[in-house]
Amino acid sequence: MRVVVGLGLLFVLLASGGCSMKQPQSAQEFRQMLPGSMFGKQETVTVDRSYSKVIDTFRKRAGKCLNVVVQRDVVNRYGQVVNTTNITYTPTLNVGKSRAELYLQQLPEGSATFVVGEMPEKGFYFFVADAIHAGKNKTRLDLYYSSYGADTLSRAVKNWAKGDNLGCPDLTQG
């Protein structure tokens, strides 16, 4: 994936950190800190699909769709690339008997990288989805994300949970 942007990366980083110097160092910290951040968004939806089927889809799609590197180029007014940042996304899926968490981290590298606060080893926490068994054919999803940068991702994950569209999110999109 390749995208040419100006200050997009800076905004994404600020959004994920809520402009504070303290960055979440775990998925749990992300859940706790997000409500107070500038673009933080929390959403709960329930889908008519069994927990095991939802997890099965997460397992298949997360590995295929979320292990990506996005290249962001900063261009000058003549269209020449003056800076490049590669953002490596790393998904993690932890599955329990009746509860699972899927989270995504973003690791920016390159000369145009502007990092606010301490970055966790695999990158900033960017998105967390909790899937919770809520009945025979019901699964509750609790989503935590930044409305700037992760809207498309949240739509894709909700689609996966419903099982009706297994497309991948373009992580260059907000």
Place this chain on the structure above:
Amino acid sequence: MLVYDSKLWRHVNEMCREFRVIGIKIMMNKTVLLLLLAGLLSACASTRVFKDQSPKNIEVIIEKDEGSVFNAKEASVEVWKLEADCKTTLLGEVDTESSKFKIGLQPGQLAYINFRFFSSGLFSSDNSMTYGSLITPKKGYNYLFKASYVEGIYNLEIFEKKAGRKSRQIETRHYSECGSS
């Protein structure tokens, strides 16, 4: 044959596309215009157009956002040939004027079909998204590639069908999986 890749190749493609789409406004010095035209034409002439390698055995259907005057949405398809050592050779770019077309790939030959969706707008940054799949067509089989990029969500589904049998969906394989099977 051109061997992948270079930013130059991508830029040439983009320039050619813009040349085709926008044309040139004659508001400049005639000499500069002639030089520019000569440069563009020679570059465009080198854009490799895909030529069928066999009878048409692959159908491609592309679905994408409509776009607008201020934000153009385009799609392109490239076909690459892969050697046993995974070295790639560009076979060419397919004309995507139509969202549904057929191409012919030689059975038994490993290839990579790459879809590129890109947008450019007056008030937004340029953005391009590429994805695709490896495929080794089998003799006597036909394939359907359904590629989409709608509202920021992309997908590629591949179906394999032998005459007289039901079609079945097969897994997409990323370029990096070349050599692993």
